[in-house]
Amino acid sequence: MKKILILGGGTAGTMMANKLYKALDRQEWEITIVDQHKTHYYQPGFLFIPFGIYNKSDVVKPKGDFFPAGVKVIYQEIDRIEGEENRVHLTDGSSLKYDFLVIATGTQTRPDETPGLQGEEWYKSIFDFYTVEGAVALQRFFKTWEGGKLVMCISELPFKCPVAPIEFVCLAEAYFTGKGIRDKVDITFVTPLAGAFTKPIATKMLSQLLDDKNIKVVPEFYLESVDNEKKVIKSYDEVEIPFDVLTIVPVNMGSEMIERSGLGDDMNYVETDKETLQSKKFENIFVLGDAANIPTSKAGSVAHFAAEILFENMMNAFENRPPTAKFDGHANCYIETGYGKGALIDFNYDTEPLPGTFPLPGIGPFGLLKNTKINHYGKMIFRWIYWHILLRGKEMPIEAHMTMAGKKNNID
Amino acid sequence: MATKNYAGKSVEVNDEGYMVDPSQWSKEIAAEIAKEEGIELTDKHYEVLEFLRNANEKGETLTIRRVGKSGIVDIKGLYQLFPGGPLKFSSKFAGIPKPASCV
Numbered sequence: 001m002k003k004i005l006i007l008g009g010g011t012a013g014t015m016m017a018n019k020l021y022k023a024l025d026r027q028e029w030e031i032t033i034v035d036q037h038k039t040h041y042y043q044p045g046f047l048f049i050p051f052g053i054y055n056k057s058d059v060v061k062p063k064g065d066f067f068p069a070g071v072k073v074i075y076q077e078i079d080r081i082e083g084e085e086n087r088v089h090l091t092d093g094s095s096l097k098y099d100f101l102v103i104a105t106g107t108q109t110r111p112d113e114t115p116g117l118q119g120e121e122w123y124k125s126i127f128d129f130y131t132v133e134g135a136v137a138l139q140r141f142f143k144t145w146e147g148g149k150l151v152m153c154i155s156e157l158p159f160k161c162p163v164a165p166i167e168f169v170c171l172a173e174a175y176f177t178g179k180g181i182r183d184k185v186d187i188t189f190v191t192p193l194a195g196a197f198t199k200p201i202a203t204k205m206l207s208q209l210l211d212d213k214n215i216k217v218v219p220e221f222y223l224e225s226v227d228n229e230k231k232v233i234k235s236y237d238e239v240e241i242p243f244d245v246l247t248i249v250p251v252n253m254g255s256e257m258i259e260r261s262g263l264g265d266d267m268n269y270v271e272t273d274k275e276t277l278q279s280k281k282f283e284n285i286f287v288l289g290d291a292a293n294i295p296t297s298k299a300g301s302v303a304h305f306a307a308e309i310l311f312e313n314m315m316n317a318f319e320n321r322p323p324t325a326k327f328d329g330h331a332n333c334y335i336e337t338g339y340g341k342g343a344l345i346d347f348n349y350d351t352e353p354l355p356g357t358f359p360l361p362g363i364g365p366f367g368l369l370k371n372t373k374i375n376h377y378g379k380m381i382f383r384w385i386y387w388h389i390l391l392r393g394k395e396m397p398i399e400a401h402m403t404m405a406g407k408k409n410n411i412d
Numbered sequence: 413m414a415t416k417n418y419a420g421k422s423v424e425v426n427d428e429g430y431m432v433d434p435s436q437w438s439k440e441i442a443a444e445i446a447k448e449e450g451i452e453l454t455d456k457h458y459e460v461l462e463f464l465r466n467a468n469e470k471g472e473t474l475t476i477r478r479v480g481k482s483g484i485v486d487i488k489g490l491y492q493l494f495p496g497g498p499l500k501f502s503s504k505f506a507g508i509p510k511p512a513s514c515v
Contacts, residue, residue, distance in 0.1 A: 157475065192476075220497070222476060224487070236476075236498075237491045265473065266481055293473065 001030045002318075005088060005098035007078055007257075009035035011043075011391065012289025012303040013104035014066045018393030019311045021068040024318075031070075032096065034088070036077040038063055041132060042386060044300065044379075047164055047336065049135035050127075050247075051175045052143075056136055058383075066391045078105070081261040083282040100284050100314065103263075103270055105255040107160055107290040107298055113251040114155055116226035126226065126246045129168065130160065138247065142175070147184025148244030153233055154191045155223045158267075159252040160290060160298045163345070165189065166196060166206055167336040168247065173213045174338030188216045190233070190241060195219055199352035202345055205369045209337060252298070254291055269293035274349065276323040277310045284317065286310055296329035296349060304390060305330040308400035330402040332358075334379040342375035344368055348402040357406040360397060365406060418444040430503070430510050434465065437507030446505045453505070457493055459484045461506040474499065474511040 004020060006013045017033055024031070045059035067073055077091040081101065089095045109130045111117045117126065127141065128134035152169050169189050176185040189196065189210060195203035196210055196217055210217055224236045232240040254268035263270050263281060271280040272292040279285035288310050289303035296302055305327070312325035329349030336342050344366045345353035357365040366375050389396060413432070415422050419440035424432040429445070431437060442461060446453045453461075463482050467474055476499050480487035487498075494501040503510055 156477065222487075236487050237495065266478055267475075295473070 002028060002099045003097060004029060004031045004100045004102070005096055006031065006033045006102045006104060007035075007081075007088065008104035008106055008289075008291070009033045009063045009067065009073070010040070010104065010106050010289070011300045012106070012291075012307065013102065014040070014063070014391050015304065015307045015393050016102055016104065016288055016310065017071050018066075018068055018391070019307060020314070021071055022393065023311070023315070026070060030072065031068075032072040032074060033067060034074045034076060034078055034090065034096070035063065036075065038075055040066060040391075042383060043130075044161070044386070045383060046129055046132060046135045047167055047171070049132070050129055050138040050142055050168075051171050052139055053171075055139075056132055059132065061387065066387075078255075078257045079260065080257055081263065081285070083261070083263070083279075083285060086284065098284075100286070100317065101282075102286050102288055102310075102314075103258070103279070103291050104288045104303075105257060105291045107252045107254055107269070109250040110253050111248070111250040113253070114223060114225060116228055117155075117248065117250065119226065119228040121226075121228045121231070121246075125231065125244065126228075126248060128248050128250055129164075130249065141245065145245065147176070147181045149186045149188070149242060150245050150247070151188045151190060151233065151241060151243035152247050153221070153223060153241075154193075154249045156251040157192060158298055159249050161333075162198060162297050162299075163333050163335045165191075165249055166210070169210065169215050170213060170338040171336060173215060186216075187214075188218060188241065190218045190221045190223075192222045193219060199347065201355070202347075202353040202369060205343070205355070206335075209343075209371065213338075258291070265293050267293075274329065275326040276313055277306060277327055278313070278323060286314060294327070294329065297331040297333065299331055299333060300386070300390075301332045302330070304396070305332075305398075305400045307393075328401050330400060332398065334375060334382065336376065336379055337371050340376050341371050341373055342379050343371050344375045344378065346402060346407070351402060351404070351407075351409075354407040354409055356408040359403075359406050368407065428504075428510065431507040434468065434507045437465070442505045442507065446501075449501055449504075451494065451501065451505075454493075456485065457502075457505070460490070460493065460502055464502055464506040464508060468503075468506070468508040474503065 040061050040063040042059040045054045048054040079089040079091045081088050087095050123137045127138040152165050176182045196206040197203045221235050225234050232242045234240050258264035258268045270287045272287040274294040290298040309325045309327040313323040316323050332346045334342050347353040355369040358368050359365050416425050443453050490498040
């Protein structure tokens with residue numbers, strides 16, 4: 001029996017387990033997943049919890065429901081990967097041999113990396129919405145909040161789902177308008193980037209959107225610390241921004257297990273070939289999803305497109321062929337903008353998000369970089385697609401490689 | 413794309429003034445680019461520039477945090493050396509492309 005070991009049973013690991021299990025001869029291959037946690041979170045749904053659009057029960061299911069029945073599952077913490085020996089050590093002292101390894105251990109929020117962030121005010125007036133605990137605590141806080149300074153701050157790059165903070169401030173604006181206290185809420189969007197987003201054309205569109213909604217943008221602010229007593233955030237160049245409620249994207253880092261294994265960069269993301277999705281150190285180690293240090297968004301859509309490429313390259317590797325499939329960094333993100341509308345961006349390593357239309361058989365076309373109702377419905381039906389099609393590794397009617405069809409690249 | 417004259421040499425730069433070819437770089441060119449931003453380069457500055465050039469050559473992703481862990485200078489110190497844009501200016505003076513930081 002040849003052994004495939006998948007580390008991490010989140011979005012990326014689960015998709016890969018399903019794809020491989022369907023394709024491989026069960027007499028010849030043994031597939032094992034290792035994950036320390038039993039709950040699968042629908043993470044795109046966290047964004048909606050603070051505003052009472054979703055509750056906790058809308059975003060949690062047991063991980064085990066999505067693993068194929070013939071896959072071996074071990075719920076245990078991983079200590080480290082020993083690449084030279086093709087072996088993974090678990091924290092209970094046991095170890096597992098593999099012929100091929102998939103690392104899909106994702107990225108984690110690390111509020112402990114910022115001095116003062118987890119001080120007195122943590123979950124009293126300072127919240128993250130990248131964990132279910134933070135999102136639920138913020139929902140409870142917003143219910144009785146009567147207004148003041150709401151500051152949304154991004155601590156560090158890269159972070160998971162680069163559009164989520166923009167969506168958050170748009171949804172907050174609509175929420176407080178609905179409650180009739182918008183005039184009492186001052187919303188500020190603070191980012192280490194030079195503008196609202198990373199790429200120029202999308203930044204232009206999104207800056208206009210935030211401006212229209214009377215949301216202030218403070219660019220090039222690199223967070224050093226949080227002063228709980230004065231209720232201010234401080235940058236390294238000593239700019240202070242006061243808040244009444246701070247919503248934060250904490251520093252994101254890969255698993256510490258990656259560091260212990262000597263496979264990562266200084267943020268614990270695995271050094272990965274951005275085209276073949278192989279580890280730069282070991283040919284039989286592959287990386288999928290947020291755990292990889294490839295220069296594209298950390299997002300489920302990227303993991304989904306990359307999974308198709310990785311599947312091809314693993315099949316190549318199983319049959320001793322070179323890894324000929326090449327990932328282009330394709331990302332496709334709905335941006336919820338409030339009032340039942342949304343925008344859509346579609347891009348890759350080389351092509352920044354462009355306006356135009358996005359073809360999707362049966363449902364689309366969706367408007368790219370346009371604020372429309374159909375884009376919002378796209379986002380809302382996605383939860384069903386996620387649980388029923390995406391995680392189970394079934395075919396989606398979207399190409400893994402980005403297409404230029406419908407995109408306009410000759411705008412001024 | 414444009415050509416500029418630094419330290420008696422013609423140097424290719426992009427629209428934002430970043431050098432296109434890192435191999436054209438010299439300490440004298442760095443000093444003149446820095447002067448345009450009102451910064452006088454010291455030995456400490458040059459240590460940071462060397463670090464950035466080496467890291468860029470190895471294809472590493474450059475972030476402020478990465479420089480802060482270099483052992484040359486901490487993040488606060490980096491801001492003091494290159495006020496108003498630690499990575500933006502230091503990479504410009506180092507003759508390497510502007511780091512994308514994130515997508």
